[in-house]
Amino acid sequence: MISSSLIPCGQYKTSYGADTTIFLTPASRNWCVVGVAVALMVPLVASNYVLSILIQIGYYGIAALGLNILVGSTGQISLGHAAFFGFGAFASAWLNNKFGIPVLLAIPLAGVMTTLLGLLFGIPAGRLKGLYLAIATFASQFILEDFFSRANWFTGGSSGAQANPINVLGYEISGDRGFFYVVLFFLVIMYLLGTNLLRTRDGRAFVAVRDHYLSAEVMGINLTKYRILSFGISSFYAGIGGALYGHYLGYVSAEGFTILLSIQFLGMIIIGGMGSVMGTLMGTAFMVLLPEATEGTVSTIKHFTGDIPALTSALAYLKEAAIGLAIVLFLIFEPDGLVHRWRLIKSYWKLYPFSY
Amino acid sequence: MSESVSPVLEVRDVSLGFGGVRALTEVGFEVRTGELFSIIGPNGAGKTSMLNCISGRYRPNSGRVLLNGRDVTDLTPNVRATLGLGRTFQNLALFGHMTVLDNIMVGRHHLLGNNALTGALYWLSGARKEELAHRRKVEDIIDFLEIAHIRKAVAGTLPYGLRKRVELARAMAVEPSIILLDEPMAGMNLEEKEDMARYIVDLNEEWGMTVVMIEHDMGVVMDISHRVMVLEFGRKIAEGLPDEVMANERVKVAYLGIDDDEAENGEKVA
16 A cells, blocks of 8 residues: 555545545545446447447456455465456356356355455465465466366366356346446445455555564464465455456356466556555556557558558567567556556646646 | 562573574563563673564573463464564564554554454444544554654655654554563664653553663663663673662673773763
């Protein structure tokens, strides 16, 4: 949690309650409400293409927030987040197919199942740190990937699992328009829960473990418990995100949850800002939009140059390289992430034109 | 003050070794309720090792540590904190990226009842109410240590003297029955030292906390301590009232390591 000590003028807090709000000022809270209200209107005007991108940002954003609590706040590392994401997708489909549990209920239940799995795979974190932990989570990625391809009863094995669309009171929510609202609902809830978690006892304990584990222990924090708990919570978010992903696509197959996706999740939180809730969403949006933007640029260039085969293949490489380049540039120039840049922009306008 | 009150802390013949190095050899002492007890000794005498044995960072090779009459030798540091043990560190050990307020709130960890789930349900679970009640208590500590102006500052950005004070505040927030201070005045200027000495005395007298302090500044130690213990090469060589310890020949030779007449005038040996 990177907190700013800069409080805008004219903000007088007269109670501790007023001083513990999520948003620093009523204005910023109102803007956030307006933002959600605008998001509610989006399906009325947006095309299916835009909606599908927003839905992607939604379910990846939920999963990435979990990873940010684990990596950004608790200071651990996970290279297996995609596997938990995948487990959530399979679990929700399985609960729905096998037991007939309504999808809307199966999604949180899948989250709980993934939490238990995360607690199990988090046990090494009680002992390991840094690179050693990274390799241990790397192992969980491979174990789960192998499980997905072999456990026919659970995942359907190589043929994958069917994930039914969401059904509310006998009314089937199908298509991007309806699903957008479902994802938005889960996104708002999960982000609120995450924010609350990080400003209360256990959230502070996570950050304490990250910043100075020896003194955290002397303050009464059980290091092993919190290191493992952090994995559990991170997996819960991954499970919810994965379940939404599964029911959105309607079909879950094991190929989608590779180490590459795990690393993309890490990219999202690094670009967004480690330990920041809002940063996670910014980083996710960036990572989802970047390939789309490069794709758009490439097709525009193609449009002007005509179809030259050599150039086309070069541009395809360029597209991939741009993503890697973005991450490297972020690490060098904005290690605190997009959320930090956003703060700088805000304080710039607050102080304009007297920047001192 | 030093009547026959039950000891808050009892250390029985603690020995600690690292490989061939004997850090502590059968050191034993008692700290009584309400006492301000200082441990002094030359560098490498084993003072911080002693504190680490008490707070649970090290497990002694032999001997027992009793806190409020309970044997805590085999307990982890976090359990000892819940039993009423607070401490500060010689080298700053704040949570650098948290605000001062959050740092101090971490100290209240074991006093707060909410968990990850009820914390996430903030408004519905009563977590908010609890946070606010504890915020009130934290503000009392903030007032006492005069750090109200920096409560929203990020701890890692503060100057050294203030960080020391925030660390003290965090240890106080644990509401310990005994608080261990590892060189609370190291690296401070005279003014900051005077402030810190005042806080420690008030902490002891007004807040009723028993204090165990390691400090190199003899002036402060002799002025504010009720009793002093001297360590040298891991052994206890003296224990008693400040005047007695100052007059002790062995302490003079071993600790100050200088002539008697110089020892009388030059009190500061760092």
